[in-house]
Amino acid sequence: MEVVSLVTGVLVTSFAVCIFRNKEDVQENMLVGGTKSPGRLVTLSCQTCRKLKHHLEIQEDLFECTKCGRQIDVR
Structure with missing residues (x-):
């Protein structure tokens, strides 16, 4: 049971990091490469x-x- 909890925690944390990292990239792209x-x-x-x-x-x-x-x- 501890292994399942560990794997679930790692997946949720990596998913959250990806979401917030993409938000910052979108704002930078709007400033740099926008029309x-x-x-x-x-x-x-x-x-x-x-x-x-x-x-x-x-x-x-x-x-x-x-x-x-x-x-x-x-x-």
Whole structure:
């Protein structure tokens, strides 16, 4: 029974590490290889998502939510 618990724990831990590692890779790819020029990445409150989300700066003081695409002008 101890071997089964050990193997299960190892599999769950490796699965969790893979999930979180892929999230970071996706954000880096969006900044580096995206179609838009990379700008500042800030955390703002998105009105559509109703949560604090990452926003990319498209123009000076114009940000776009990385999840839903809504633009926020903070001028």
